[in-house]
Each structure stands twice: as C-alpha cells, then as structure tokens.
Amino acid sequence: MYITRAMEQKVLRMSTFFKAVLVTGARQVGKTTMLRHLSKDRTYVSLDDTDALTLAREDPKLFFMRFKPPILIDEVQKAPELFPYIKILCDESDEKGQFWLTGSEQYSMMANITESLAGRVGIMTLYPLSYQEINGITFDAPLDLSLEGLMHREAQSKPFDENTIFDVIWRGGMPQVQGATTEELTAYFSSYVSSYLMRDVARIGGVSDEVRFLKFLSACAANVAEQLNINNLATVAEVSAPTAKNWLALLERLHIVRLLQPYFNNKFKRLAKTPKLYFTDTGFCAYLAKWLSRDVLKSGNAAGHYFENFALMELIKDLDYSTQNYDLTYFRDSNQKEVDLFLEKDGRIHPLEVKLSASPDRREVKKYSLLENNDIPRGEGGIICMSPTVIPITAQDCYIPVTLLLSLIHI
Numbered sequence: 001m002y003i004t005r006a007m008e009q010k011v012l013r014m015s016t017f018f019k020a021v022l023v024t025g026a027r028q029v030g031k032t033t034m035l036r037h038l039s040k041d042r043t044y045v046s047l048d049d050t051d052a053l054t055l056a057r058e059d060p061k062l063f064f065m066r067f068k069p070p071i072l073i074d075e076v077q078k079a080p081e082l083f084p085y086i087k088i089l090c091d092e093s094d095e096k097g098q099f100w101l102t103g104s105e106q107y108s109m110m111a112n113i114t115e116s117l118a119g120r121v122g123i124m125t126l127y128p129l130s131y132q133e134i135n136g137i138t139f140d141a142p143l144d145l146s147l148e149g150l151m152h153r154e155a156q157s158k159p160f161d162e163n164t165i166f167d168v169i170w171r172g173g174m175p176q177v178q179g180a181t182t183e184e185l186t187a188y189f190s191s192y193v194s195s196y197l198m199r200d201v202a203r204i205g206g207v208s209d210e211v212r213f214l215k216f217l218s219a220c221a222a223n224v225a226e227q228l229n230i231n232n233l234a235t236v237a238e239v240s241a242p243t244a245k246n247w248l249a250l251l252e253r254l255h256i257v258r259l260l261q262p263y264f265n266n267k268f269k270r271l272a273k274t275p276k277l278y279f280t281d282t283g284f285c286a287y288l289a290k291w292l293s294r295d296v297l298k299s300g301n302a303a304g305h306y307f308e309n310f311a312l313m314e315l316i317k318d319l320d321y322s323t324q325n326y327d328l329t330y331f332r333d334s335n336q337k338e339v340d341l342f343l344e345k346d347g348r349i350h351p352l353e354v355k356l357s358a359s360p361d362r363r364e365v366k367k368y369s370l371l372e373n374n375d376i377p378r379g380e381g382g383i384i385c386m387s388p389t390v391i392p393i394t395a396q397d398c399y400i401p402v403t404l405l406l407s408l409i410h411i
Contacts, residue, residue, distance in 0.1 A: 003133055003175060005034045006321045006406065007126055012038065014122035015097030019090040022076075022101040022113065025126035026255035026280060027196045030175045031102040032074050034126065042100065043067050046074040053078055060085045069098040077103040083116035090120045105204060105253055125255070128173025128281040130317050130406045131165070131310075142324050143405065145343075145350050145380040145398075150390040153404045160403050162298065162386060169310045170294040172283015182293065189287040193217075197254070205250040212237050216247050220257060220277060221288035225305035225312075227274045227332075228259065255280055260312065263329040263342045267374040270334035278309045285309065307356040307402075308340060311384045314405040315341070321406075331370075339367060341384075348379035352400075358386045365397045 007023075011034070014021050023031045036044060045067045047053045056063045056079035064085055067073075076082060086099055101121075113121055132139070139153055171177055174192075177185050193214070201207040216237035223233070234244035251257040259275040279285035286306065291297040297306060315328060326345035332338040343350040351368040353360070360383045371378040380396050387399040 002033070002037055003030075003129060003178070004136070005030065005126070006130065006133060006317065007124060008034065008038060010124060010321055010323075011035070011100075014124065015100070017096065018120060018122035019093070019096055020086060020099035020101060020117060020121040021097060022103065022121050022123045023126050024103050024123065024255065026128070027104045027200070028174055028176065028192065029126050029128050029255075031104075031126050032072075033175065035072050035100050035102065039072055039100070041070070043069070043071040044074070045071065047078040048075055057081050064089065069093075069095075070100075071098070072100040072102075074102050075104065076101040077105045077112075080112045083112045087116045087120065090117070104255065105200070125320050127255075127313065127317050127320070128283075129175060129178070130173065130314055131168050131403055132406045134168060134173065134178060137403075139406075142322050143318050145382065145400070147380075147390065147392055147398055150398055150400060150404060154390050154401065157401070157403055159388065160401070161388075163294070165307075165310070165386065165402065166294050166298040166303075169282045169306050170286050170291065170297045172281040172286070174281060174283060177283060185283070186287065189284055192284070197256070200254055201247075201250050204253065205246065207247070207250070209239075212239055213247060216244060217251075218288050220248070220251070221279065221285045223277055224279055224285055224289075224302070225308045226277060227272065228277045229274075256284070258313070258316065261329050263331045265374075265376065267376065268333060272330075272332035276330055278312055280313060282306055282310050282313070304356045308354045311354045311402050311405065312341065314402070315343070318406050337367060337370065339370075343381075345379065348377045350379040351381040353383045355383055355385045358388065360385050360399070362393050365393055368397070 011021060011023065023035060025031050045052050047056060055066065060081045063082065069089060090098070135158060137158060139156055141152065171185065177188050180188065198210055201213065207213050216233060216239065219233045219236035230241050230244050234241045237244060248257065252259065256279065258278045258280050260278060261275050262272040264271060286297055289302070291300060297303060319326060319328065326343055329342045330340055331342055339351050340354045341352040343352060349371055351371065353364045364383055368378065368381060382393060382398040382400045384400045384402050387401050390401065391399040393399060
C-alpha cells in the first residue's frame with residue numbers, strides 16, 4: 001500500500017516553476033515510489049539497468065532520442081554525461097517539469113548540477129518516513145510554536161504513548177520495514193549494508209576494508225546525538241583520523257548521517273565549534289548499535305539520545321518539506337551551558353530542549369534567558385517531550401508533544 005509523503009505537494013509546486021526537479025536521499029527511502037506515484041504519462045528509466053546506463057554514458061544524445069521527456073530518470077548520478085544534454089533540452093523548451101531526477105549520492109551530483117543546470121533545477125531531499133506519514137496524520141498549517149499554534153495542531157493529532165513512539169524510533173522510517181517482524185527487520189538492514197551501503201562506499205570512496213568500515217559505522221551509532229569526536233571514532237575503527245574524517249564525509253554524501261552545526265554569534269565567547277552527530281534513520285542506527293527490540297532500546301541508557309535524534313529529524317523533515325525557511329543549530333558554550341536546538345526564523349531564535357519525559361523539569365527553560373541577556377531576539381520555544389498534551393510553562397514556552405513537529409499539508 002502506498003504511503004502518502006509530505007513532500008508530494010512540494011514536488012508538484014517545484015515542477016510548475018523549474019524545468020527539472022531533483023529528489024535526493026538515501027537509497028530505499030521511497031524517492032522513485034513517490035515520483036512514480038505522482039507521474040502522469042511520464043517515461044521512466046532507471047540507471048540501475050545496465051543497458052540504460054551504458055547508453056546514457058556512451059551516447060547521451062541517443063539516450064534522449066530513445067527516452068523522451070517528460071521523463072523520470074532514477075539514480076541519475078551514475079551518468080553525469082547526461083547533465084549537459086539535460087541543459088540543452090531545458091534551454092530548447094519553455095515547458096516546466098520536463099525532467100524528474102533522483103539520486104542517492106549528494107556532492108558529486110551537486111557539482112555536476114552546479115555546472116550544467118544552475119537556475120534550471122529545483123533540489124529536494126527525501127528522508128525516511130516521519131511519524132505523521134506512518135500514522136496518516138495531516139496538519140493544515142505550518143509549524144507554529146506559539147501556544148495557539150500548538151493547540152491548533154494538537155486538535156488534528158492522535159493520542160500516543162511511549163511504546164508507540166519507540167516503535168517508530170526502533171523500527172525507523174524505511175518504507176519496506178513498516179509492519180516487518182524483528183527477524184525481517186534484521187534481515188532487511190543486513191542486506192541494506194551489504195547490497196547498497198558497502199557497494200556505494202567502495203564505488204564512491206574507494207573503501208576496501210569492510211571490517212574496519214563496519215566498526216566505524218557501529219562507532220558512529222554508539223555516539224549518536226553526541227558531539228563529534230573523530231579521534232575516538234578512528235580509535236574504535238583502528239584507522240587514522242584523516243581516514244575516519246573521509247569515511248564520515250562518505251556517510252554524509254549518502255544521506256546516512258546528519259551533522260548538526262553549533263550556533264555562532266559574536267556576542268558569545270568560546271562557543272562550541274564541533275557539530276553533533278545524528279542518523280537520518282533511527283532504525284538503522286538501532287540496528288548498528290544492536291538494540292534488538294523496542295523495549296530494550298526504550299529502557300536502555302541510550303533512549304534519550306535516540307529520542308533526541310528522532311525529534312531533530314522530524315524538524316529537519318519539516319524544514320525541507322514545507323514552505324517555511326529556518327535554520328537549525330545547537331548551543332553550547334565553554335561553561336557547558338547547552339540548549340539542544342536553536343530554531344532561527346525571521347531574525348528570531350526559538351530555543352528548544354528535547355527531553356524523554358512526560359513532565360520534564362520546568363526550570364530547563366530558565367537557560368533561555370541567555371538570549372535576552374545578550375540582546376538576541378527570541379521567539380516562542382519550550383521542551384519537546386512525551387507530554388500527551390500542550391502545556392504552557394511560561395508566556396513564551398510550552399511542553400511540546402513530539403508528535404506535533406512535522407508539517408504534512410495537503411493542498
């Protein structure tokens with residue numbers, strides 16, 4: 001059964017403005033499924049097909065004589081030879097949305113697009129399924145952290161409990177694992193590593209030492225939601241720090257991990273400069289860290305870190321799927337004063353803590369005064385948590401149920 005994706009409306013909007021649309025994201029997140037679901041009378045070709053790939057690389061002009069627009073090209077990064085010809089075809093026609101492209105590898109593809117398709121292509125990233133997508137929840141307005149905005153969204157949500165949330169966290173958001181048994185889930189991620197990830201890192205990054213790379217991958221999973229420490233990851237994997245840094249960049253390129261950058265402002269002295277490490281899919285992270293069931297993860301000492309990863313990725317999906325424009329960072333100074341998330345929008349900082357509790361300590365929001373004390377405009381904030389309902393803490397801050405974070409808007 002097809003699961004409606006929050007990005008669908010954005011794809012359709014961008015297709016009325018740009019001549020080409022590119023959807024990036026990790027393998028198996030559902031890029032092709034979504035675009036084929038939205039396609040109407042559109043030619044489809046996958047560059048995972050050897051014959052199609054050979055034609056695209058050796059004779060891109062003939063490729064487009066065989067596969068005419070409007071067209072959906074899957075895994076387009078495998079044939080960079082196509083990009084100059086896509087540019088030519090875009091320039092020869094005034095039609096919008098003629099080229100729909102997917103790709104699972106970020107930076108080299110972006111370099112080709114910057115050279116060939118600048119100004120002609122709208123670029124989006126699709127992530128694993130969100131909580132709202134999995135549960136079919138629809139919100140009719142963008143994320144608004146005011147008490148009124150949160151209460152409006154709460155009225156459209158569904159009741160949840162800790163087991164419901166941790167089932168999504170432990171299982172993750174890959175479409176194929178929804179409803180899978182524990183045995184099937186383990187088999188899926190094992191195959192994902194061997195069939196996709198190891199093949200891609202060997203092809204893109206020349207990684208040949210599979211044993212050490214898997215140690216590195218597991219070390220990343222063991223340090224989720226922590227400040228990045230390349231030296232520690234290198235030590236666990238028994239590789240040099242430069243190698244570990246290159247491997248981390250590979251995981252970013254393949255949309256496996258996400259680095260959250262620290263907040264910077266000249267008004268503060270000695271702020272943290274190191275990013276924090278997160279996974280785009282908590283289920284894959286749990287598999288790598290060998291959390292073998294939902295209940296073991298929920299009661300384990302890493303539960304809070306996984307909850308933080310889950311909340312961050314829900315916000316990142318909102319940022320990338322909606323019409324809103326904001327930045328996400330975290331705050332930490334030399335005195336170890338930390339705020340989990342700064343959401344910066346319209347010149348204001350919305351401070352957010354993430355706590356795995358139904359009733360976190362209200363005093364947590366007192367630290368937000370660091371913004372006013374440094375004359376930095378702040379907006380509404382609060383504590384993202386397991387509270388079943390929105391509860392005001394101060395005039396500007398609330399307990400925010402974690403299920404209210406992602407915008408899924410049908411127009």
